[in-house]
Amino acid sequence: MPIEIAPVTPDFVARITGIDLARPLSDADRQAIVSACDHYAVLVFPDQLLSKEALVAFGRSFGEVDTSLQKKLLNHVQNRLGTDEVTDISNVDAEGKVAAPDHWQTITTVGNRFWHSDGSYKHTPIRYSILNAVTAVAHGGETQYADLRAAWDALDETTQKLLSDKVGIFWSHNTRDQLKIPDTQAERSAFPKMRWPLVRRHPGSGRKVLWCDSKVCAIEGMPVPEGRALAHELIEHIGQRERVYSHKWQPGDLVMYDNRATVHRGRRFDHAERREMRRVETVDDSCSLGPAERQDIV
Numbered sequence: 001m002p003i004e005i006a007p008v009t010p011d012f013v014a015r016i017t018g019i020d021l022a023r024p025l026s027d028a029d030r031q032a033i034v035s036a037c038d039h040y041a042v043l044v045f046p047d048q049l050l051s052k053e054a055l056v057a058f059g060r061s062f063g064e065v066d067t068s069l070q071k072k073l074l075n076h077v078q079n080r081l082g083t084d085e086v087t088d089i090s091n092v093d094a095e096g097k098v099a100a101p102d103h104w105q106t107i108t109t110v111g112n113r114f115w116h117s118d119g120s121y122k123h124t125p126i127r128y129s130i131l132n133a134v135t136a137v138a139h140g141g142e143t144q145y146a147d148l149r150a151a152w153d154a155l156d157e158t159t160q161k162l163l164s165d166k167v168g169i170f171w172s173h174n175t176r177d178q179l180k181i182p183d184t185q186a187e188r189s190a191f192p193k194m195r196w197p198l199v200r201r202h203p204g205s206g207r208k209v210l211w212c213d214s215k216v217c218a219i220e221g222m223p224v225p226e227g228r229a230l231a232h233e234l235i236e237h238i239g240q241r242e243r244v245y246s247h248k249w250q251p252g253d254l255v256m257y258d259n260r261a262t263v264h265r266g267r268r269f270d271h272a273e274r275r276e277m278r279r280v281e282t283v284d285d286s287c288s289l290g291p292a293e294r295q296d297i298v
């Protein structure tokens with residue numbers, strides 16, 4: 001069956017059918033998916049509930065699968081899925097039951113409610129994230145995706161100029177601290193702060209992207225409050241409705257998104273309902289400018 005790509009807008013989000021992701025990808029299909037992701041940045045594959053093994057194999061077709069979050073942090077708490085290559089994005093406890101609202105597993109996913117690009121706080125971030133819904137909730141619980149290329153294009157020239165040589169400092173706990181998620185000091189310092197240019201070019205599309213998310217705790221060369229206010233302004237700009245696609249999950253949906261060109265956030269839902277997703281992430285080969293010198297900026 002031929003792979004079919006149905007765009008949601010001319011250059012952001014496409015639905016892909018006519019392919020069985022549980023089977024090994026042909027080179028042609030793999031290439032078609034990479035090209036589609038370069039162009040649309042978010043790909044929705046309906047009706048593809050994969051086993052953990054098949055999900056990992058699909059991820060591996062696009063590069064090394066990241067395990068750093070599991071190894072550094074998540075294994076200390078709960079590893080229900082029993083593998084470092086699949087992250088448990090759910091409100092389910094170790095026994096498989098819906099976890100209480102104040103259970104660690106529930107609270108940690110609340111950290112996903114701020115706009116972010118997966119791994120933006122890592123030295124080597126994430127290229128593709130692949131989310132597969134096992135169950136979905138009746139109300140809310142959408143994942144929203146915002147287009148960082150369109151966000152750059154829509155900035156006025158003065159702001160583009162201001163940002164052109166700016167470097168942001170990204171920290172894993174910028175959001176978790178705001179939420180007062182009770183992480184330990186060891187967890188808070190597991191990933192040192194990283195430096196990234198706020199304007200980058202996507203290698204696959206050649207388009208410039210506004211590289212800013214909720215992990216930005218300071219902008220170099222600016223007083224801390226000024227930098228944080230600017231980051232806040234940019235995130236508001238990025239999240240404008242006309243550049244956002246909201247995905248309402250059905251069980252079996254698989255969404256693959258390019259973290260180099262998008263940010264995303266989870267939306268609120270009733271934690272009494274079971275929401276269970278599995279995530280595989282591939283390692284990107286771009287590197288941050290290095291650890292931030294001023295580790296004291298928070």
Ligand code: OGA
Binds near residue numbers: 129141143265
């Ligand atoms: C993620 C994430 C949002 C959601 O898994 O990386 O941000 O809606 N998820 O669960």
Ligand code: MN
Binds near residue numbers: 116117
């Ligand atoms: Mn995420």
